[in-house]
Amino acid sequence: MIYFDNAATTYPKPSAVNRAVNNALLLYGANPGRAGHSMSMRTAEEIYRTRSEVADFFGAAGPECVVFTPNCTASLNYVMKGILKPGDHVVTSNLEHNAVMRPLEKLAEKGITYTAVEVTPGDNDKTVDSFRKALKPNTALVVCTHVSNVWGIRLPVERIAALAHQYGIPLCLDAAQSAGVFPIKMGESCDYLCVASHKGLYAPMGTGILVTCMEKNLDTLIEGGTGTNSVSLQQPDTLPDRFESGTVNVPGICGIHAGIRFVKTRGISRILEHETLLMQRLYRRIRQSPKIHLYTPEPDGNALGPVVSFNVEGMDSEDVGAFLAKQGVAVRAGLHCAPCAHKTMGTLESGAVRCCPSVFTTENQIAGFVSALRKIL
Ligand code: PLP
16 A cells, blocks of 8 residues: 555554554553552653653653643643633634634633634745734634644744743644654743644554643643542642543553654654655646646645645545545545635635655655556546
8 A cells, every 4th residue: 555644644653663562562561650569660660751752852841741642632622621711812723623623613612712814825924923913912822733734834833932922822732743744842832732643753543742831721621540649539730640630541652652762763854854855756746737736835844844735627536535545545535624724725615635745655655656646637
């Protein structure tokens, strides 16, 4: 199979991740932090080492700022629902995934309003200005995607964070598509970082991360056992326990550890360069056909991340996806859980076909993709 659905989750995973998950089942099989026996302690230590690795990777103040969650959606929900109160206002963008939009719509039922500002690709001044104009005295949060999962458009989050900070407003970053591909630094890029570790960090599915040291502003959504201070009936105030009730996904967390080490060893700039080069090749080859509609300039590894979405004239995107699947090429067609991003580009009716590479994608796979597409054309 030629796998171009890496924006949904990366596949394959590095063999070090496969091994780490397997080893976790063998070596770290006891519930961490719940008992004093050696396997429980060993497991807790490995989880702590993973927290340290994540904290170091994103420049967090310490390992305790790293909370393991089931996915990026959960991390975003923890932040938005934990921080926002009736009467608050939120600024977001017009490129958001439903992982941001649906919680915002749900919060609207409680009297929380939001403004989705227009992102102007290629003009960061204009984009930042749109964010500035949308701020109100009751704006309590800015939440936005780092890189659009459909169009690859990268938002100038450092500038947006600096703007929000001028007014004492925190920024929550949806880094589902960027973590492991573009640099992210806590504080400079955001105050709440939501990560889909199963994508660019090459961890198993069912893993996500929330990084923050601003837990005091966040109410909890889930309360329960943490293995600490069991005598108290109150949820702990301290991180990471405050947001990690119940048994954590130990094999997944061990996979995060191995995945981050893999990404660090390869280097995110080299990963980005590799993926961008391949997407440029793909873009240039498919653009030659007058029947292919492309919606953005070619990926440049800066303003545009390594994602190419397109349509074939006269064909439904889902049909193109189904045809490619029959040829052994895995893409994602349709609306990519991001109707707002499609509305922005005028593709809400048609959807689009999305190709996204990973560190493992090869030139041969690009050639295989192009020849499968030619059969359709
Ligand atoms: N945000 C964006 C931009 C995404 O692309 C995705 C997943 O595709 C998500 C959030 C949700 O991530 P997860 O599936 O880990 O919850």
